[in-house]
Amino acid sequence: MKPSHVKPISYLKSHAAEIVETISESGEPMLTTQNGEAKVVVQHAHSYEDMQQIIALLKILAMGQRDIQAGHYRDIDEFLAELDAEDKPQ
Incomplete structure (x- = not known):
């Protein structure tokens, strides 16, 4: 943060x-200081909301990464084959 x-x-x-x-x-x-220590950040409400959205997206990405590392995912070819099967009339 700039001085x-x-x-x-x-x-x-x-x-x-x-x-x-x-x-x-x-x-x-x-940044607001009290007795020389950083205490509070004051920011525009829109900036805060944007930051909250970014954090939410990063959390979703992190959850996806953990799922991949744990082996909780499906092969893309299998997934696309299932979608094709759902689109075909029975």
Whole structure:
């Protein structure tokens, strides 16, 4: 995170409206510190929602990778043959 995006909590308290405007325009999050320690990240709601969607997709990919490693998958040729069989009239 850029040093300009790191602010003490006192700055957050006294410049809330300005911070909201800046974050809304730039899309960049702001790290808030308290007693020199990182405490809170303030970010635009849309950025947060996008990040949550990305995390959900990464979790799905990780679950799929674990399934593959555990041998819980089907051969693509078998799967496609099943689909073809379902499409044919009986």
